[in-house]
Amino acid sequence: MPKLKNKSSAKKRFSISASGKVRFNSACLRHNTSKRPQDMKRANRGKQVLASSDAKVVLRNFLPMR
Numbered sequence: 001m002p003k004l005k006n007k008s009s010a011k012k013r014f015s016i017s018a019s020g021k022v023r024f025n026s027a028c029l030r031h032n033t034s035k036r037p038q039d040m041k042r043a044n045r046g047k048q049v050l051a052s053s054d055a056k057v058v059l060r061n062f063l064p065m066r
Contacts, residue, residue, distance in 0.1 A: 010062035015047070022055040023047040 015023050026044040033041055050058065059066065 004064045006065050007062040010058065014050070014058055014063065016059075016063070016066055017049075022050040022058050024050055 013024060017023055024047065026046075026048050028036065029041065029044050
């Protein structure tokens with residue numbers, strides 16, 4: 001049976017908190033931010049928690065060796 005490996009792209013995009021939740025950086029902050037509302041930019045700062053149904057998919061398929 002082949003070795004289990006994490007997806008390299010998933011390692012760069014997701015992190016796992018101490019309680020086991022999957023966190024990610026929100027989009028829409030790289031460029032063209034001058035035309036976006038300030039509320040949107042403020043809400044997208046920092047990391048956000050992935051929904052539990054999506055987190056199961058990420059952990060099972062993309063990050064098996066957490």
